[in-house]
Amino acid sequence: MRPYHRLPRPDRVSLRWKIAALAAATACLVAAAVGVLVHLWTASDIRGRAQMRAFNGVYSAVDTYRRTGALADGAALDPAGLPGVLREPADDKRHTAYDGRTEDNVGPSVWGAQRVAGPGSPVLAVQINMSPELHDLRRLDMSVAVASLVSLAAAVPLAAYGAGLLGRRLRRVSETAGRISAGDLDARTGPTKGGDEVAEIAATVDLMADSLGRRLRTERRFTADVAHELRTPVGGLLAATDLLPAGETEDLVRGRVRDLRGLVEDLLEISRLDAGAEHPVRAHVPLGAVVREAVARTGFEAPVTVAGARDTAAARRDEAGGTAEPHGPGETVETDPRRLERIVGNLVVNAHRHGDAPVEVTVEGRTVVVRDHGPGFPPDLLLEGPRRFHTGAAERGSGHGLGLTIALGQARVLGAELRLDNAPDGGAVATLRLPPS
Numbered sequence: 053m054r055p056y057h058r059l060p061r062p063d064r065v066s067l068r069w070k071i072a073a074l075a076a077a078t079a080c081l082v083a084a085a086v087g088v089l090v091h092l093w094t095a096s097d098i099r100g101r102a103q104m105r106a107f108n109g110v111y112s113a114v115d116t117y118r119r120t121g122a123l124a125d126g127a128a129l130d131p132a133g134l135p136g137v138l139r140e141p142a143d144d145k146r147h148t149a150y151d152g153r154t155e156d157n158v159g160p161s162v163w164g165a166q167r168v169a170g171p172g173s174p175v176l177a178v179q180i181n182m183s184p185e186l187h188d189l190r191r192l193d194m195s196v197a198v199a200s201l202v203s204l205a206a207a208v209p210l211a212a213y214g215a216g217l218l219g220r221r222l223r224r225v226s227e228t229a230g231r232i233s234a235g236d237l238d239a240r241t242g243p244t245k246g247g248d249e250v251a252e253i254a255a256t257v258d259l260m261a262d263s264l265g266r267r268l269r270t271e272r273r274f275t276a277d278v279a280h281e282l283r284t285p286v287g288g289l290l291a292a293t294d295l296l297p298a299g300e301t302e303d304l305v306r307g308r309v310r311d312l313r314g315l316v317e318d319l320l321e322i323s324r325l326d327a328g329a330e331h332p333v334r335a336h337v338p339l340g341a342v343v344r345e346a347v348a349r350t351g352f353e354a355p356v357t358v359a360g361a362r363d364t365a366a367a368r369r370d371e372a373g374g375t376a377e378p379h380g381p382g383e384t385v386e387t388d389p390r391r392l393e394r395i396v397g398n399l400v401v402n403a404h405r406h407g408d409a410p411v412e413v414t415v416e417g418r419t420v421v422v423r424d425h426g427p428g429f430p431p432d433l434l435l436e437g438p439r440r441f442h443t444g445a446a447e448r449g450s451g452h453g454l455g456l457t458i459a460l461g462q463a464r465v466l467g468a469e470l471r472l473d474n475a476p477d478g479g480a481v482a483t484l485r486l487p488p489s
Contacts, residue, residue, distance in 0.1 A: 067222065068215040075211030076204060083200030091193055098185040099162065103148045106164030109178035110146050114166050117176060129174040138165035139175060151179075159183030221250045229257055237265040272323055280320065286313045318454040325461035332388035332465055339385045339392075339486070340415045346393035347413055352404045359416035385418055386489040391462045395470070396420060398455040399482045407480055418486040428474035438472075 113127035123129070130139070135149045146166040154160065158181055165177040221244055231239035240261060241254040289309045296302040324330050340358035347354050396413070399422040403411040407424025414421045438456035456472070459482075463470040467487040475481050 067219045068212050071215035071218070072208050072212040076208050079200075079204045079207045083196075083203065087193065087196045087200065090196055091189070094189050094192060095186075098182060098189060099150065102162040102180045102182050102185070103150075103164075106148045106162045106178055106180045107146055109180065110148075110164035110166050110176065113178055114146075114168055114176050117168055123176075127176055127178050129168070129176055131177050131179070133179070134165060134175065134177050135163055138163055138177065141165065141167060141175065144170055159186060218250065221254070225250070225254045225257055228254075228261075232257075232261050232264070237261060237268060278319070282312075282316045283320070286316050315454070318458060321458055322454060322461065325458070325465070330391075330462075330465045332391060334386050334388055336384055336386050337389045337392075339383050339387075339418065339420070342389050342392055343396050343413060343415050343420055346396035347400055349393065350397050350400045350404075352400055352411065353409075354400050354403070354411040354413050354422075356413045356415065359414065383417055385486055387466055387468075387486055391466055392486075395459045395462050395466075395468075395484060396422070398459040399484070402455045402459075403480065403482075418488070420484040420486075422482045422484075423475060423479055425479040428478060429472055429480045434472060434474070 109124075109126065113124040116122065116124045117127070133151070133153075133155070135151050138147055138149050141147055144167050146164060148162055148164045150160070150162055152160045158179075160182050162180045162182065163177055164180070165175050167173045168176050224244075225241050228239050228241040240258050242258070244251045244254045286309065290306075290313060293302065293306040293309055296305060340356070343358075344356045347356055400411060400413065403422055403424035403426075407426025407428075409425065411422070411424045414423075433456075438460065460470050463484060469483075469485045471483045471485070473481045473483065
């Protein structure tokens with residue numbers, strides 16, 4: 053199982069802020085629409101009331117003038133500022149007109165006018181100033197703007213908070229899916245509140261994980277059963293090769309049967325790793341000595357360098373007055389030596405089979421590095437990790453592709469980290485870092 057790491061997304065914009073921005077834009081649009089509608093409706097109402105006042109004022113002033121010959125307050129005969137449309141009315145009826153001029157400290161106004169005594173008589177006019185009402189309209193606009201800003205300031209945090217709740221639920225589902233893709237088939241989102249689309253997605257991911265887990269368990273059980281059933285006949289074949297007469301045929305058959313037995317043993321080991329049946333038996337051992345023993349068991353040549361070993365040996369030589377050992381045992385670690393030997397051995401064998409000499413092994417502290425000078429690991433292996441029965445590029449040689457898979461599985465059992473890389477100057481580099489004791 054590969055460790056799950058969230059993919060870096062430097063250009064990603066959080067869903068929370070997207071929803072908050074959408075809420076802010078919606079609030080701005082609603083506030084602007086409401087403000088415009090209120091302004092237009094109020095301005096129309098102010099003008100309508102001014103026209104009604106001007107109309108009624110003319111009626112009262114003409115009546116007073118006809119009865120008493122006196123002008124009422126605010127009324128005038130043929131005033132200088134009277135709009136041209138009212139200066140020569142076509143009939144003797146009352147008329148009103150809007151005057152948008154702002155002269156003599158008088159703002160927009162509405163005029164009402166009527167001839168006092170038929171054609172040719174003076175025009176009596178009344179002017180209704182709308183400045184106070186328009187001032188109130190500006191105050192109303194300001195109040196609407198302030199209320200809109202307050203509403204926006206309250207809506208954005210609420211939207212961000214609500215979007216954060218949604219984002220956390222989606223992130224939980226995403227992390228579960230990531231853990232499943234990394235190989236953790238027991239990862240589940242679990243029940244989620246809300247009963248909405250997010251809960252439906254979470255339930256679907258869990259159902260997918262259940263189905264995938266059942267299929268993989270079936271395949272693993274099949275692999276384990278096949279490997280177990282093959283173990284006995286392969287053992288019989290290996291024993292039967294002893295009965296063959298010595299010669300090239302006997303060597304060829306024996307080699308093929310041993311390869312087949314190794315494959316069966318690898319399959320059994322992988323099935324135990326998949327089932328979680330492997331548990332470490334820890335002991336305090338010198339890391340350098342265990343690595344040298346593992347390399348020696350492979351039968352391949354790979355020099356082992358233990359950093360700091362020569363300094364330790366030199367110190368012992370100075371104290372005892374003897375000859376320093378050329379190679380020290382290295383740092384003492386608490387681990388399972390059998391599994392550690394299995395990991396190092398697989399890495400060395402893989403380097404010789406799929407890389408080029410020289411193969412170098414370096415031990416420094418709690419880290420073991422195995423490097424070859426071949427074509428390096430193929431890109432798909434570095435991206436997706438080792439796959440069973442897949443050796444990568446053709447130039448990396450032949451094999452069943454289980455060595456790295458077993459090494460990674462055993463490293464997980466030890467709680468260690470096994471990292472696969474390519475060296476800048478060429479060659480594959482496998483780095484094993486043991487956990488602290």
